[in-house]
Amino acid sequence: xxxxxxxxxxxxxxxxxxxxxxxxxxxxxxxxxxxxxxxxxxxxxxxxxxxxxxxxxxxxxxxxxxxxxxxxxxxxxxxxxxxxxxxxx
Amino acid sequence: xxxxxxxxxxxxxxxxxxxxxxxxxxxxxxxxxxxxxxxxxxxxxxxxxxxxxxxxxxxxxxxxxxxxxxxxxxxxxxxxxxxxxxxxx
Amino acid sequence: xxxxxxxxxxxxxxxxxxxxxxxxxxxxxxxxxxxxxxxxxxxxxxxxxxxxxxxxxxxxxxxxxxxxxxxxxxxxxxxxxxxxxxxxx
Amino acid sequence: xxxxxxxxxxxxxxxxxxxxxxxxxxxxxxxxxxxxxxxxxxxxxxxxxxxxxxxxxxxxxxxxxxxxxxxxxxxxxxxxxxxxxxxxx
Amino acid sequence: xxxxxxxxxxxxxxxxxxxxxxxxxxxxxxxxxxxxxxxxxxxxxxxxxxxxxxxxxxxxxxxxxxxxxxxxxxxxxxxxxxxxxxxxx
Numbered sequence: 001x002x003x004x005x006x007x008x009x010x011x012x013x014x015x016x017x018x019x020x021x022x023x024x025x026x027x028x029x030x031x032x033x034x035x036x037x038x039x040x041x042x043x044x045x046x047x048x049x050x051x052x053x054x055x056x057x058x059x060x061x062x063x064x065x066x067x068x069x070x071x072x073x074x075x076x077x078x079x080x081x082x083x084x085x086x087x088x089x
Numbered sequence: 090x091x092x093x094x095x096x097x098x099x100x101x102x103x104x105x106x107x108x109x110x111x112x113x114x115x116x117x118x119x120x121x122x123x124x125x126x127x128x129x130x131x132x133x134x135x136x137x138x139x140x141x142x143x144x145x146x147x148x149x150x151x152x153x154x155x156x157x158x159x160x161x162x163x164x165x166x167x168x169x170x171x172x173x174x175x176x177x178x
Numbered sequence: 179x180x181x182x183x184x185x186x187x188x189x190x191x192x193x194x195x196x197x198x199x200x201x202x203x204x205x206x207x208x209x210x211x212x213x214x215x216x217x218x219x220x221x222x223x224x225x226x227x228x229x230x231x232x233x234x235x236x237x238x239x240x241x242x243x244x245x246x247x248x249x250x251x252x253x254x255x256x257x258x259x260x261x262x263x264x265x266x267x
Numbered sequence: 268x269x270x271x272x273x274x275x276x277x278x279x280x281x282x283x284x285x286x287x288x289x290x291x292x293x294x295x296x297x298x299x300x301x302x303x304x305x306x307x308x309x310x311x312x313x314x315x316x317x318x319x320x321x322x323x324x325x326x327x328x329x330x331x332x333x334x335x336x337x338x339x340x341x342x343x344x345x346x347x348x349x350x351x352x353x354x355x356x
Numbered sequence: 357x358x359x360x361x362x363x364x365x366x367x368x369x370x371x372x373x374x375x376x377x378x379x380x381x382x383x384x385x386x387x388x389x390x391x392x393x394x395x396x397x398x399x400x401x402x403x404x405x406x407x408x409x410x411x412x413x414x415x416x417x418x419x420x421x422x423x424x425x426x427x428x429x430x431x432x433x434x435x436x437x438x439x440x441x442x443x444x445x
Contacts, residue, residue: 011172016155041090042092065283076090080279080286096266107243132179162224164238186443188441189439192436204443229444253357268400325431329430
């Protein structure tokens with residue numbers, strides 16, 4: 001999983017039927033020092049996150065697990081809102 | 090998922106039988122600012138997209154979900170046409 | 179999926195038993211302009227491709243689909259020979 | 268799999284229900300010479316690792332296997348604590 | 357799949373129970389010209405490879421196939437020892 005900040009959302013009327021009702025958010029991955037860590041991506045919101053929040057997301061088929069028994073065609077999902085993290089270097 | 094612009098298509102007569110009838114499009118991934126974000130790729134069209142449109146696509150085994158119960162050997166599929174997106178930085 | 183040119187083959191006598199009889203080809207991924215796009219890889223041939231041909235290949239578990247019901251331990255397979263592609267930039 | 272050092276942890280109260288009770292650790296991937304090898308990530312702890320330990324982790328759906336029969340939405344898990352490694356160059 | 361040279365091994369006493377008895381080797385991926393191709397990784401040995409040998413390995417869930425019916429939490433496995441390869445550029 002990776003840390004990220006929610007920086008936006010995507011609106012799409014015409015989409016796969018299993019995506020209907022799923023909120024699509026734009027994420028900026030973060031380093032533990034809150035620097036940008038690579039490119040933005042679009043993730044399904046499985047947890048009720050909003051713009052500006054720090055979250056962690058999961059990639060791959062595991063991104064569909066929170067939506068079980070539906071299997072939406074998503075490859076990234078927000079699965080937690082971060083309270084804080086602690087890092088020793 | 091990632092944002093992308095459809096920039097072309099691929100014609101292949103000789104291919105896996107489960108790919109017959111699936112349109113193959115060339116995608117240029119985009120940043121939220123519409124700059125190119127990495128290399129182009131070939132994606133299956135699950136939604137009826139065309140050249141010039143802005144879409145989002147899914148990677149991995151999830152790319153086969155829209156074609157269920159057929160499981161074509163694809164690792165990227167267009168699953169939505171984007172109306173617009175909003176990003177705060 | 180990605181476009182590629184077949185540039186060679188790999189000979190391995192001692193290998194997983196589910197790989198016996200599968201041709202292993204070396205691929206150079208290509209941009210739509212036919213420039214090299216990243217590192218070479220080894221792919222299973224699911225379509226009867228040969229050195230010098232332009233193909234497209236699939237990555238991940240989907241690479242095993244053409245060999246069903248056998249599930250060989252492969253993570254990349256050639257699934258089509260390209261006739262041509264069209265790209266607008 | 269990759270070698271890594273555990274450098275921190277993540278606290279998240281609001282998360283997917285299948286993540287409850289799973290410790291989330293921050294990993295710094297390492298080269299065999301113990302240099303940093305790319306970006307940090309967040310991994311589920313399947314083995315009882317702690318900050319400062321050298322471990323190896325697995326990515327992808329395989330990261331869920333240690334938690335069977337639960338399938339938490341994780342894409343990276345620590346599956347071993349390293350005693351030592353030997354490398355000839 | 358990718359070509360690689362086996363350059364070492366990893367010793368881990370405390371690990372996931374499905375990893376017990378599986379040899380863990382350190383791989384240096386190679387280009388067809390035998391230059392280093394990216395970072396080293398740790399792979400499960402499914403074929404009886406040893407340090408110094410040239411092999412090819414598979415990534416992802418497919419890396420567990422050689423160990424069937426056990427599903428060890430591995431994301432890379434050596435599945436063949438290379439006799440030789442031929443590449444035309």
